[in-house]
Amino acid sequence: MRKIAGLISWLVLVAFLVSGMLLLHPFGYPTPSDMDDYIIENAQEETGSNSVVASVVFDYRGFDTLGEATILFTAVTGVLLLLRTRKRKEESS
Amino acid sequence: MEYIPLNFPFLAAALLAGISFYIIIFRKNLIKLIMGVGMMSSGVNLFLVALGYRAGGNVPIYTDVPEGPMVLSVPQALTLTSIVINVAVLALMLSMVINVYRHTGSLDSEKSRKMKG
């Protein structure tokens, strides 16, 4: 019973994904690209960087990168915290 | 540029995400489940990069670039963010699975679901 329910939900998900992909714009011709055109034209004068991707990551969307750095920091702290408590557990048990 | 029929890269991304959904729903092993999550992240990255492709475009980096249009740069920055977040999530999930194995002694998700003691 659970297998059948899982199969049905998987089929619905895949049908949703494939139909959504078929309804998109044709590959290689993105329709609204005003923001990217502005960034590609003005990135060299505004940030002085030759690499447009670096100027997007660190300048135009710097707040996003700050959150990303926070996520990395949290993950490292979590891994060290989860793997640290081994000796104490063995002593207590 | 030649015409690629039927949005083939988008369909490949959907197929990758579909396979990973199958793994996540039906597999019992926790390590395989983590592999499924990593595959889903690959599908999302492929979708993002394919979404920003412009036909015949170059990389959006001005150092010695040939003439022509450039592909969209914001989806590539988003993909960079997504890759780093994927690394963080995978590391956290792996250490979590190590803890689960230490407590319950098995990698079966049915057994670790009960959370006894």
Place this chain on the structure above:
Amino acid sequence: MLSKIVRTVANQLILFILTFGLYIIAHGHLTPGGGFQGGAVVVSGVVMLLVAFNSQELKKSLRERLLTIMESTGALIFAILGFVGIGTTFFYNILVGSPVFGRIPPSGAGPGDFWTAGYIPPMNFAVGLKVIAGLTAVVLALALFASGEEVEE
């Protein structure tokens, strides 16, 4: 610990891998790459050392506490550089036009100049420091745990 051939080759190769990673971090504003990618390259070198030698061998020279301090330093430099231009907006690139990293390249395709791009190269260094320290700490913790050793702080 693997055989002597593998250990010798890893000993010689780690210098080149570290140099390549630092090159990618330093040229993040000119070529494809940046802090995250170069940090990942350096950490792949650390993983090669972990495979070639023991994890106990590496634990003598890499303290996890020092790695955590390095990562926090990178995050702090990144946040401070973001707050420098708070007079205009958050993450305002205040270094463009100043003597340090302030040159503006001619628009269009060109060979590229190292002293450009404002605060992007220092930010790349901060993020690279953060990624190197963080991922090294994670990999070292996993390897030490797998070998049954106590992971400290």
